[in-house]
Amino acid sequence: MRLSQLFTKTLREAPADETAKNAQFLIRGGFVFKNSAGIYSFLPLGWRVMQKIANIVREEMDALGGQEMFMPALVEKKYMEPTGRWSLDVGYFAKPKNEKESEFVLGWSHEEVLTSIAAKYISSYKDLSFSAYQIQTKFRHEARAKSGLLRGREFMMKDLYSFHASEDDLNKYYEKAAEAYHKVFERCGLKAIYTIAAGGVFTDKFTHEFQVVSDIGEDIIYLCDKCEYAENKEIAKLKDGDMCPKCSGKISEEKSIEVGNIFNNGTKYSEALGLNFTDEKGDKHPVVMGAYGIGISRLMATIVEIHNDGVGIIWPENVAPYKVHLISLDQNEEAGKIYNDLSKSGVEVLYDDREDKTAGEKFADADLIGCPIRIVVSKKTLEKDSVELKHRNEKYFKLIKLTEVLNAMQ
Amino acid sequence: MRLSQLFTKTLREAPADETAKNAQFLIRGGFVFKNSAGIYSFLPLGWRVMQKIANIVREEMDALGGQEMFMPALVEKKYMEPTGRWSLDVGYFAKPKNEKESEFVLGWSHEEVLTSIAAKYISSYKDLSFSAYQIQTKFRHEARAKSGLLRGREFMMKDLYSFHASEDDLNKYYEKAAEAYHKVFERCGLKAIYTIAAGGVFTDKFTHEFQVVSDIGEDIIYLCDKCEYAENKEIAKLKDGDMCPKCSGKISEEKSIEVGNIFNNGTKYSEALGLNFTDEKGDKHPVVMGAYGIGISRLMATIVEIHNDGVGIIWPENVAPYKVHLISLDQNEEAGKIYNDLSKSGVEVLYDDREDKTAGEKFADADLIGCPIRIVVSKKTLEKDSVELKHRNEKYFKLIKLTEVLNAMQ
Numbered sequence: 174m175r176l177s178q179l180f181t182k183t184l185r186e187a188p189a190d191e192t193a194k195n196a197q198f199l200i201r202g203g204f205v206f207k208n209s210a211g212i213y214s215f216l217p218l219g220w221r222v223m224q225k226i227a228n229i230v231r232e233e234m235d236a237l238g239g240q241e242m243f244m245p246a247l248v249e250k251k252y253m254e255p256t257g258r259w260s261l262d263v264g265y266f267a268k269p270k271n272e273k274e275s276e277f278v279l280g281w282s283h284e285e286v287l288t289s290i291a292a293k294y295i296s297s298y299k300d301l302s303f304s305a306y307q308i309q310t311k312f313r314h315e316a317r318a319k320s321g322l323l324r325g326r327e328f329m330m331k332d333l334y335s336f337h338a339s340e341d342d343l344n345k346y347y348e349k350a351a352e353a354y355h356k357v358f359e360r361c362g363l364k365a366i367y368t369i370a371a372g373g374v375f376t377d378k379f380t381h382e383f384q385v386v387s388d389i390g391e392d393i394i395y396l397c398d399k400c401e402y403a404e405n406k407e408i409a410k411l412k413d414g415d416m417c418p419k420c421s422g423k424i425s426e427e428k429s430i431e432v433g434n435i436f437n438n439g440t441k442y443s444e445a446l447g448l449n450f451t452d453e454k455g456d457k458h459p460v461v462m463g464a465y466g467i468g469i470s471r472l473m474a475t476i477v478e479i480h481n482d483g484v485g486i487i488w489p490e491n492v493a494p495y496k497v498h499l500i501s502l503d504q505n506e507e508a509g510k511i512y513n514d515l516s517k518s519g520v521e522v523l524y525d526d527r528e529d530k531t532a533g534e535k536f537a538d539a540d541l542i543g544c545p546i547r548i549v550v551s552k553k554t555l556e557k558d559s560v561e562l563k564h565r566n567e568k569y570f571k572l573i574k575l576t577e578v579l580n581a582m583q
Numbered sequence: 584m585r586l587s588q589l590f591t592k593t594l595r596e597a598p599a600d601e602t603a604k605n606a607q608f609l610i611r612g613g614f615v616f617k618n619s620a621g622i623y624s625f626l627p628l629g630w631r632v633m634q635k636i637a638n639i640v641r642e643e644m645d646a647l648g649g650q651e652m653f654m655p656a657l658v659e660k661k662y663m664e665p666t667g668r669w670s671l672d673v674g675y676f677a678k679p680k681n682e683k684e685s686e687f688v689l690g691w692s693h694e695e696v697l698t699s700i701a702a703k704y705i706s707s708y709k710d711l712s713f714s715a716y717q718i719q720t721k722f723r724h725e726a727r728a729k730s731g732l733l734r735g736r737e738f739m740m741k742d743l744y745s746f747h748a749s750e751d752d753l754n755k756y757y758e759k760a761a762e763a764y765h766k767v768f769e770r771c772g773l774k775a776i777y778t779i780a781a782g783g784v785f786t787d788k789f790t791h792e793f794q795v796v797s798d799i800g801e802d803i804i805y806l807c808d809k810c811e812y813a814e815n816k817e818i819a820k821l822k823d824g825d826m827c828p829k830c831s832g833k834i835s836e837e838k839s840i841e842v843g844n845i846f847n848n849g850t851k852y853s854e855a856l857g858l859n860f861t862d863e864k865g866d867k868h869p870v871v872m873g874a875y876g877i878g879i880s881r882l883m884a885t886i887v888e889i890h891n892d893g894v895g896i897i898w899p900e901n902v903a904p905y906k907v908h909l910i911s912l913d914q915n916e917e918a919g920k921i922y923n924d925l926s927k928s929g930v931e932v933l934y935d936d937r938e939d940k941t942a943g944e945k946f947a948d949a950d951l952i953g954c955p956i957r958i959v960v961s962k963k964t965l966e967k968d969s970v971e972l973k974h975r976n977e978k979y980f981k982l983i984k985l986t987e988v989l990n991a992m993q
Binding site: 178179180181182184203206208209212213214215216217219220223238240241242243244245246247248249252262264265266267268269270271277279286289290291293294295299300303305310312314326327336529 | 705
């Protein structure tokens, strides 16, 4: 992509009410646009990052046997009433202008919808187990939408649901899902702590969260420095300085970001909505269910919170909008050639071909946007048949011969 | 994908209120699930088709220079009031349980949002032209949601918007967009007629629609049998049997499906929302805009309306959920081997490995689901070291040697 053609521009300042680093960098870099409190548009650079994160999640969910689908945002009353969640003040209720009562809530979670769909197809133990997921916009009415994209009113989420004939079978899947989640976060450049927590409006049982330690997080966890055992403050009886209940390590209190969660929902939804199966003996039982969420846009925000320096984002390569940020100075022809060659070889390049920007402005934009590799082509470098190559997370550049640029991308 | 693992099943009957063929076949085949009137879930098979259509659209929009992005569904009052579209009874209004007034309409079109975003970045003629698009759920309050997925209350749409310094420049882009649209429909196996029409709630100018002639369509067009000149009845002064105003051909009246539309919006939105640019002389002008829509879910429904026979769908290969529907009879091992070999070679295969279904049931499901190629492996075919290969749109099968199956996929 040529920067001269990208319709967004970097901005010197983010809106005054955006205090979170993730929102500041993402807005200033042209990744997102703030439409309303807690509501953002994903601009071309930001949408590329979102798609990369979504594809990592998709690959790991597919590997877990998840079948991708897509459920509606307009969730009718008939789905939410049987579980008692229609009356909750969590979502947005939707209606046409001239109707009195709302018959729809904007989906803030889809347990009820998928349970009802499954009831159409599942009748025997032979139909179990299975899991299905979607990557879709969710809506939650946050009184104070804050923390930038960490807590949106409208946000992108992956929600997977699993269906089992027994609690044992669910538990096995639950463990596999936890492993898949660790893979997702690792591929996104994050270290996530597996944490015991409460179930909120989803389940009465204990659940597990994946927590990334960061000052901006809204959660407090108690974390062992040795075995990484962790409890969410909601349920923890631990306090700072305690000895770990699992090993001899020391517990510390950390503010933290919840990037994913997994729930054993038991038969709460299947009983309320009549999702039953017949076992080998002909006896009827409610299906045992699990739910597994990852906030895709929250993940993007978390990556920015963790991977930045004072001047901009430092994207991990797997989720970077482009691998290379190519800067042309002195209007040389060689940069365009490198752009074409790299692009043809499948290397994703953001090419700063703008003629009305100074070198300083171009360098600042590259630091703000945060692609992993910066290449500078100028008269000075071309005198040595070379380019300057610098990694975003390193301090110094090195000279690379023009003939070696493609090899340096490996 | 193994059919034994797919959580959906084919159904003998669609809901009684679904009279449209597209909904009947899509529901019975396990492509979609009807959640509410005009509101559907896309099940794994249907979601694959949607993604294939979306990717065709994406490729053609990218080739047109469109920059992909993603705007919110919750569109705040401040965007829609300046254009007078806040007061329209087109969309769903959304609010939390305990708030009195709705401040949001669910996006039914995004001219205002993108115009406002563009106003942040565009100031000079040098910033023009550009175009941006999204593939996203749209919400429209249809009094009678009918015609199955042809007219949903919640549906998937691609909307592209273009921004220009002059009407001339817009016109050139408009022509290119029309060509790109023809490519999209052709790749989806549809013949679309370029038709002059009225602008509805979008613009006061004439617009162009892409119409696919079909009895189920809600539009009436007047179409020349010779030069394919067409007018929508809304604006047409023509009647059945008239002579074509462009050539000597004969005009006939056709019921028709609008699968896409393109609009010259002029400066309607840029004037209302303050999107201006400065020209080379330093004078200020409102930006000239175009809008270009394709209903992705409507396109899926249209393909089904056009490509079906009495017993099921006949997917064009580009948008088929899988290329091959592989049927194993008599529980042989060879079918599993073919499934693995084809999958490894990148051929998409839906493998009917179910052990509790008769040959008749399996053939009926293959016809209903409608993958382009059916392969049957049975004791009988294996006696001849062969499989039966039949194209969905042909009547007879042929025997293919086991060693030649992969070659037959070309």
